Every structure is written in structure tokens, then in C-alpha cells.
Amino acid sequence: MIGALNEGISIILAGDTLLWLALGIMIGIVLGAIPGVGTSLGMAILLPLTAPLEGQDAIILLAAIYLGGNYGGSVAAILINAPGTAAAAATTLDGYPMSRKGEASRALAISAVASTLGGFIGIGFLILISPIVTRIVLQFRSQDYFLVALVGILMITLIARGPLIKGVAVGGLGLLLTTVGTSPLGLEQRYTFGTVYLFDGLNFVAILIGLFAVSEMYKLMTESGGISKGEFELGNEIVPGIRDALSRPKTIVKSSLIGIGVGAIPGAGASISTFIAYGEAVRSSGEEFGGGNPTGVAAVEACNNSTVGGSMIPTFSFGIPGGAATAVLLGGMLMHGLVPGPQLFDADLHVTYSIFFALFLGNFLILAVGLLAITRVGIVTQIDTKYIIPVVLVVALSGSYMLRTNWVDVATVLFMGIFGYYLRENDWSVIALVLGAVLGGLMESNLNRALQLSDGSFDIFVSRPLSIALTLMCFLILFGGPIKRKISETVGG
Amino acid sequence: MVREYSNDDLIALVFLVVGALAFYEAYTEFPYEEGVFPMIASGIMVFAAAIWLLRSFLPGVIYSALIEFEESREIDELVDDASDGTEAETEEQPAMYKLILLSGGYVGVAYLIGFLWATPVFVTAYGLFRKFDLKNHVVINAIAFLVVFSFAFFTTVPIDQGALWGYRV
Numbered sequence: 001m002i003g004a005l006n007e008g009i010s011i012i013l014a015g016d017t018l019l020w021l022a023l024g025i026m027i028g029i030v031l032g033a034i035p036g037v038g039t040s041l042g043m044a045i046l047l048p049l050t051a052p053l054e055g056q057d058a059i060i061l062l063a064a065i066y067l068g069g070n071y072g073g074s075v076a077a078i079l080i081n082a083p084g085t086a087a088a089a090a091t092t093l094d095g096y097p098m099s100r101k102g103e104a105s106r107a108l109a110i111s112a113v114a115s116t117l118g119g120f121i122g123i124g125f126l127i128l129i130s131p132i133v134t135r136i137v138l139q140f141r142s143q144d145y146f147l148v149a150l151v152g153i154l155m156i157t158l159i160a161r162g163p164l165i166k167g168v169a170v171g172g173l174g175l176l177l178t179t180v181g182t183s184p185l186g187l188e189q190r191y192t193f194g195t196v197y198l199f200d201g202l203n204f205v206a207i208l209i210g211l212f213a214v215s216e217m218y219k220l221m222t223e224s225g226g227i228s229k230g231e232f233e234l235g236n237e238i239v240p241g242i243r244d245a246l247s248r249p250k251t252i253v254k255s256s257l258i259g260i261g262v263g264a265i266p267g268a269g270a271s272i273s274t275f276i277a278y279g280e281a282v283r284s285s286g287e288e289f290g291g292g293n294p295t296g297v298a299a300v301e302a303c304n305n306s307t308v309g310g311s312m313i314p315t316f317s318f319g320i321p322g323g324a325a326t327a328v329l330l331g332g333m334l335m336h337g338l339v340p341g342p343q344l345f346d347a348d349l350h351v352t353y354s355i356f357f358a359l360f361l362g363n364f365l366i367l368a369v370g371l372l373a374i375t376r377v378g379i380v381t382q383i384d385t386k387y388i389i390p391v392v393l394v395v396a397l398s399g400s401y402m403l404r405t406n407w408v409d410v411a412t413v414l415f416m417g418i419f420g421y422y423l424r425e426n427d428w429s430v431i432a433l434v435l436g437a438v439l440g441g442l443m444e445s446n447l448n449r450a451l452q453l454s455d456g457s458f459d460i461f462v463s464r465p466l467s468i469a470l471t472l473m474c475f476l477i478l479f480g481g482p483i484k485r486k487i488s489e490t491v492g493g
Numbered sequence: 494m495v496r497e498y499s500n501d502d503l504i505a506l507v508f509l510v511v512g513a514l515a516f517y518e519a520y521t522e523f524p525y526e527e528g529v530f531p532m533i534a535s536g537i538m539v540f541a542a543a544i545w546l547l548r549s550f551l552p553g554v555i556y557s558a559l560i561e562f563e564e565s566r567e568i569d570e571l572v573d574d575a576s577d578g579t580e581a582e583t584e585e586q587p588a589m590y591k592l593i594l595l596s597g598g599y600v601g602v603a604y605l606i607g608f609l610w611a612t613p614v615f616v617t618a619y620g621l622f623r624k625f626d627l628k629n630h631v632v633i634n635a636i637a638f639l640v641v642f643s644f645a646f647f648t649t650v651p652i653d654q655g656a657l658w659g660y661r662v
Contacts, residue, residue, distance in 0.1 A: 165544045165559040166501075169508050172537030176515055179534060183527040190523060190531060191515065214596070221589045387633055390619045393596055394637040398608040402650050410600055418593060426500045436534075444530040451529070 005127065008353030012361065017057055021358050024061040025365045028068020029374070032085055033076045034399060039069025039085055043328040047335070055336035056351060060358040062332045066325045067308050067362050071115045071370065074301055078107045079380050080227065080392055082213030086271040087304050089208055089434055090278045094289060094296030096216075099227055101292050104378030109241025110294050112370025114252055114301035117245065119363035121256035122263075122306025126313070127356050140265060142449035143460045147470035148265055149443040152272040154477040155279035156432045167432040170423065174436020175443070177202050184445050197408045204437045206400045206409040210416025211430050213396045218421045220385040227381040227388070238375050244294040251281055251295055252302040259303035263310020271438045273310075275431075277303035279477075305366075308359065316344045316352055505545040512538030595619055609653040609662065612641050 012018065031042035043065050050058035073085030078095035091111070098107035140148075153175075156167045180191045181201025192198035220227070245252070255277035262273035281299035282289050289296045315326045315333075317340065333340060344352045380388070400413040420430050454460035462468050515535035519528040544551070548560050599615035616637045620630045645653045645662050653662050 163545070163560045165541050165548075166505075169505065169538055169541035169545065172512065172534050172541060173508065175534035176512070176531065176538060179531040183523075185527050186524070188523055188527040190527065191518065218589050218592060221592045222586060386623045387629065389592070390616050390633055391637050391640070393599070394608075394612050394615065395640055397596065397600060397603070398612070398641045398644060398652060401603075401608060401652060402644055402648065405650055407604060410603075414596060414600055417596075421589075422500075423504070426504060428501075428504060440530075440534070447530060448526060452526075 004349035005353050005357075007350035008355075008357050011056060011350065011354040012060075012358050015054075015057075017060060017354075017358065018361070020053070020057045020061040021064050021362055022365055024064025025068035025362050025369070028065035028070075029072035029075070029366075029369060031065065032069030032072025032074075032088075034395065039066055039073070040325040040328055042069065043325060043332075047328060047332055050332060051335070053336075055338055056354055058332055058336050059329070059338060059355055062329050063308075063312075063355055063359055064362050066329060067119065067305065067359055068366065069325065070304050070308055071111070071301075071366050074111045074115070074304065075108065075374055075377065077212075078111060078297075079104055079377065080213065080388065081216040082392060082396065083208055086205060086208060086438055087274055087307070088300075089212065089271065089431075089438070090274040090300040091297065091304070092212055093278065093300070093431065094291075094293045095300075097290065097292035098294070098297065099378070099381045102381070103237060103292065104227075104381040105237035105375045106241040106244065106294075107292075107297050108375045108378055109238045109371060110245045110297045111301045112367055112374060113242050113245035114248075114255075114298040115305040115370065116363045116367040117252050118256045118259060118302030119305035119308065119366065120360065121253060121302070122260045122309030123356055123360040123363070125257075125260055125306075126309040127353060127360070136264075139466055141464070141467075142446045142453065143463075143467050144470055145265065146443055146446035146450055147461065147467060147474065148262065149272065149439045149446065150474050151470065151477065152262075152275055153435050153439050153443070154474055155275045156429070156435055157478060162427045162429065166427070167429045170429050171432040171436040174433040174438075175440040177207065177437050178204070178440025178444065184441070185448055197406060200404065200406065200408075202412050202437075203400075203403050203406075203409050204441075205403055206412040207416050207437045208434060209396050209400055210413040211420035211434060213392055214413055214417025215420030215424065215430075217389045217392050217396075218417060219424070220389060223385060225385065226383055227385060237378070238371060241294075241375070242371070245298050248295055248298045251285075251299050254280065254284075255299040255303040256306035259306030260310035263307035264313040272442075273307045274300045274303050275435060305363070309356070312356070312359075316340055502546060505542040508538050508542035509546065512536070512542060591622060592619075595622065604655055605657045606655040607651070607653045607659045609638075609641050609645050610658075610660070611655075612637050 012021075027042065027046070028039060032039050043062050046065065047062070050061060053061065069085060070087055073083055073088030074091040074095065077083040077088040077091040078099055080099075081092050081096040083089045083092055095107045095111065098104065153171060156171045157164060178201070180198055182188070182199050183190055189199060258277045258280065259273045262276060277299045278289075278296060281295055285295055287293055287295060311326050315330055330340065338344070338348075338351065396413055397410055400409045401407070403409045420433075423430055423433070450460050451457075454463075460467070461471055512535045516532055516539060519531035519535060522528075523531065544559060548556065551560070595615065595618060598618070599611055602614055603611035605611075613634050616634045617630065620633060625633065641652060642662065644650065651659070653659055
């Protein structure tokens with residue numbers, strides 16, 4: 001292992017590899033920050049252009065775009081409440097309120113430091129334990145994937161706003177939205193009203209853009225001045241931001257481990273892991289969240305970047321991509337003759353380690369760019385919103401058309417913008433809707449597969465130790481709080 | 494006693510109706526395997542919306558578990574300006590409706606002539622509505638057009654063409 005690691009490091013330090021790494025991080029940050037474009041689309045566009053590169057350089061370029069994109073998604077989420085990627089949706093919860101208070105640069109600094117630390121922990125952990133994790137991941141079956149998604153959606157009970165039952169209703173709507181279009185099991189058209197435009201269903205990124213970015217622009221229309229309502233001090237906010245992140249080592253380590261664990265499960269990815277990490281931060285801290293709590297930003301951002309490391313495990317080990325971005329990465333690997341499989345952790349371990357080590361170094365670049373350049377972008381929150389609104393709407397609406405060249409996505413953004421505005425105005429949880437919409441597809445396909453394997457019996461969810469553990473975790477999330485309260489009431493007399 | 498109904502109740506009613514219709518369609522129209530998940534999702538909606546609408550009749554334990562919530566655990570998904578003590582000047586609510594109309598119009602025009610060419614029309618109309626001076630008209634138009642132009646230039650998405658007219662860049 002040490003020999004392979006040394007060889008991997010020497011590959012990185014030779015030739016132009018570092019240059020491709022830096023370029024990839026920069027491109028990723030920019031693409032990730034543009035709502036609608038996103039990392040996977042940018043990687044797909046650049047994939048053919050990597051043809052003349054050496055195999056490792058091409059994979060490192062693509063992986064660096066993925067890493068940079070995961071960080072970049074949080075920039076727009078913090079500044080204008082428009083998550084550039086699904087992974088950054090949870091960043092809006094506390095990041096944007098910080099911008100509203102005039103602490104945009106501070107939030108961006110927390111994001112840069114927490115992302116970097118999360119990335120270090122994720123990739124470092126990956127280098128050390130990837131052969132073992134590969135064996136653990138092999139233990140997961142369809143019912144376990146379903147249960148992991150269920151853990152994600154049960155986070156509604158921790159992070160949904162207001163009465164639980166309203167969060168459940170909105171979460172149900174989110175799940176229902178994912179069933180629109182052709183069924184994943186057969187050719188049945190569900191809720192398409194006979195129009196071909198709905199055959200491919202609703203895109204969850206379009207739902208995110210509408211619920212966050214567009215609805216926020218409608219809300220800002222009723223105000224004047226900048227997004228920031230507090231005093232904004234550019235230079236003075238960066239050091240406190242760094243301190244905020246560094247003073248929360250427990251949150252960052254815990255969130256990073258959640259990121260690598262959930263990221264390692266094929267099909268899961270950062271959209272689930274970030275909400276789980278955020279929910280865990282809410283559960284364990286006892287502080288108030290949602291009004292601009294730095295712990296919320298640190299938890300999500302650390303988890304976000306460590307998920308990149310985790311998602312490499314199924315991609316490299318079994319050729320199973322965890323999401324769209326890793327699917328493009330997989331395409332790049334195949335294009336350059338790197339066949340995913342056990343040999344990448346055996347004979348070709350040095351190649352794998354060179355990519356992991358490149359990503360490890362990539363986190364230094366994220367830190368440098370994040371602190372030196374991105375924190376300066378916080379000034380955007382001082383610009384009068386009347387100038388920001390048209391630009392964000394243009395990016396959101398035209399960007400949504402870029403998702404699949406389908407006008408349904410544009411209509412989804414517009415409708416969700418209006419719907420999200422009214423939900424928020426009446427204290428219905430938008431986050432619950434997002435969780436349902438992001439996790440519904442994964443839940444349905446794995447639920448159906450599990451039920452097919454068990455001839456329709458739900459016993460399959462308690463048939464193996466791993467499934468029992470995950471089922472218990474679901475019960476704990478649901479009833480842990482009330483049980484704990486009851487016990488403390490009883491003990492306290 | 495006359496009970497007052499709020500926007501909450503209206504939203505819950507919409508959820509109940511939509512959920513019930515979706516459940517009925519899944520139950521009657523879809524094969525069982527393909528209808529299970531839609532039935533679960535719509536069932537959750539119907540159940541939760543019905544609980545909300547019937548909350549006055551719930552027993553105390555269930556009411557406190559499902560309806561009441563701890564303020565300290567509440568997640569303010571967005572900071573309300575009124576609650577954080579800042580001095581945001583609020584404008585007329587109708588401005589928001591005008592923006593909704595404008596963005597709907599933008600999508601409509603974009604469908605006909607493509608996003609690239611509809612963008613200056615939208616930004617100019619918005620600028621006239623918000624009384625931009627000439628400099629701001631030009632700057633915001635240039636930024637918005639450049640963003641969409643870069644989409645058109647770097648991708649193959651026909652963002653510069655609509656159903657009626659278009660010009661490839």
C-alpha cells in the first residue's frame with residue numbers, strides 16, 4: 001500500500017498533472033456556482049475535450065471539476081439562496097440567513113475551511129480504508145439502499161419548519177412529484193396527462209431552482225436595498241469565519257464521516273448526506289438553526305466535500321456511479337481505458353491513489369481560492385436587489401432549459417417559484433418538499449426491487465443485521481426525541 | 494361558534510384533493526407494482542393533510558406530537574426581516590405579482606424566439622418597470638445577455654432558437 005501511495009504521489013508531481021488539477025478545480029467552482037448548469041453538465045461538455053490527455057490527467061481533471069463543483073455550488077446558495085447543485089441545497093438553510101445578516105463573507109469563509117477540512121478527512125480516510133470500505137459496500141442490498149434514503153427523508157422530523165404533520169404532507173408531495181413520468185419498472189405513464197413533455201418526469205434540479213432561487217427573487221421584490229440587511233464588512237469577516245469553522249472540530253469530523261459513509265453507497269450521494277449531516281448537527285447541538293448558525297454551514301460543507309471521496313468507492317470498485325457527476329467520471333475512465341473493478345484496488349492501486357492524492361491536493365486549492373477570492377464575492381449581497389433579480393431570473397430560467405432541453409423544466413422552475421413563495425409565507429416546509437423530490441426516485445426503485453426479491457413481503461427490511469440496524473435507526477430518528485423527553489420527564493419527576 | 498379558516502387550511506385542502514386524486518388514479522389506472530409508490534406518496538399527503546384539517550378533534554397526546562412544535566427546534570428556512578430587527582423597506586405587494594407576470598411573459602417569449610433573444614426584451618421591460626436609468630439598463634442587459642450567450646456558445650442547446658424564430662450564434 002505504501003509503495004502504491006508513493007508511486008501515486010510521484011505521478012501527481014510529474015508532468016502537467018498539477019496544472020490539470022488546478023484547472024479542474026477552477027472550472028468546477030464556476031460551473032457549480034451557476035444554478036442549472038451544474039457540475040455534471042460541465043463535466044459532460046468537457047469530456048470529449050479530454051481525449052488528447054493522458055488517462056490519469058483526464059480523470060484528475062474530471063474529478064477536480066467534480067470536487068470544485070461541490071464547493072462552488074455553495075457560493076450561490078449562500079449569496080442568493082440559489083443552490084448551484086443539489087448537494088448545496090442544505091447550505092441555503094443557514095448560509096443564506098448569514099448573508100441576510102451581513103455575514104456573507106464569514107459564511108463563505110466557513111464554507112471554504114469546512115469544505116477543505118471535509119475534503120481532507122474524506123480523501124484521507126478513503127486512502128486509508130478504501131479496501132475495507134469496498135467490502136462493506138458490497139453488503140448493501142436494495143432494501144438497505146431504500147432504508148438509507150428513508151433515513152434521509154426522516155430528517156424532515158428534525159429539520160422541517162413548524163408542525164411535524166405539515167412537513168410530512170409536503171414531504172409526501174415531494175415524493176409524489178418524483179413519480180410523474182414513465183415508471184422505472186415498465187412503460188406505464190404516470191400523471192403525464194397524455195403529454196410527451198412529461199414522459200421523462202420532473203427534474204429535481206428544476207424543482208430546487210424554483211423553490212429556492214426564483215421564490216426568493218419574488219420575495220425580494222417586496223423589499224428594497226441589498227440582500228444583506230446587516231452591516232457588511234468585507235475584510236473583518238474572513239478571520240472570524242475561519243475561526244468559526246476551526247472551533248467546530250467535532251461537527252466537521254462527524255459530518256465528514258457521514259459524507260464518506262453515505263457517499264460510498266451507490267445512488268445516494270451528497271443530496272442525501274448533507275441533509276443527514278445537517279439533521280445530526282441540529283439534533284446534537286441543541287442550538288437554534290436556520291437563522292444563520294455557523295454550525296449549520298460547517299456541517300453541510302464538510303459533509304458535501306467528503307461525499308466526493310465516498311462516492312469514488314462504488315465508482316472505482318464496481319463501476320456503479322453514485323450520481324450524474326460520477327456517471328460522467330465513469331464515462332471518462334472507460335474512455336481512457338481505466339476499467340473500474342477490484343483491480344483498481346489491487347494491481348492498479350497506484351493509479352487510484354494518484355487520483356485520490358490529486359483530490360487531496362485539490363482541497364488546498366479550494367481553501368486558497370475560497371479564502372482569497374470567493375469571500376470577496378460577498379460584496380454581491382450589498383448590491384440593490386432590484387439589479388440582482390433580473391440576472392438571477394435569467395440564469396435560473398434559461399439554465400433550467402439547459403438541464404434537458406425540455407420546456408417542462410422551465411415551467412417547473414416558474415411554478416415552483418410561485419408555489420415555494422406561498423409555502424414559505426405560510427410556514428410550510430420547503431425543505432421537506434426538497435427532501436421528498438430528491439430522494440423519491442431512489443426510494444421507489446429500491447423499494448420495488450426489494451419487494452420483488454421478497455415476493456412482496458416487508459419482512460425483507462428486518463431480514464439481515466444491516467437492514468435491522470438501518471430500520472432501528474429510522475425508528476430512533478422518528479421516536480428518539482419523544483422517548484428521550486419522556487425518560488427525562490420520568491427521571492426528573 | 495364560527496371557526497375561522499386560514500391560508501394553512503386552504504393549502505391543506507389543496508394537498509388533500511391533489512393527494513386523493515393521485516391516489517385514485519394510482520389505484521385504478523396503474524398496474525399494482527407501478528402504483529405502490531405513488532399510492533404511498535399520495536396516501537401520506539392525504540393522511541397528513543386530513544390530520545391538519547381535523548386537528549381540533551385530535552386527542553391531546555397526538556396533538557402535541559404532530560401539531561405542536563418546539564420553538565427552539567424550529568428551523569427558520571429564511572430569516573424574516575421583521576423578526577431580525579433590521580430596517581428593510583417594504584414595497585407594495587403588487588410589485589411581486591408584476592414580477593411573476595413578467596417572468597411568465599419572459600418564458601412565453603423565450604418559447605417563441607429563444608432565451609437568448611428574449612433576454613434583452615425581459616430585462617428592458619423589467620428595467621422600465623423598476624425605472625432603471627440608461628446606464629443600469631445597459632449594464633444589466635449586457636450581463637444577462639452575456640450569461641445566456643455563453644450558454645449558447647459553449648453548448649449545443651438551442652437556447653438561441655424558439656418555436657417561431659431564431660438565429661444560431
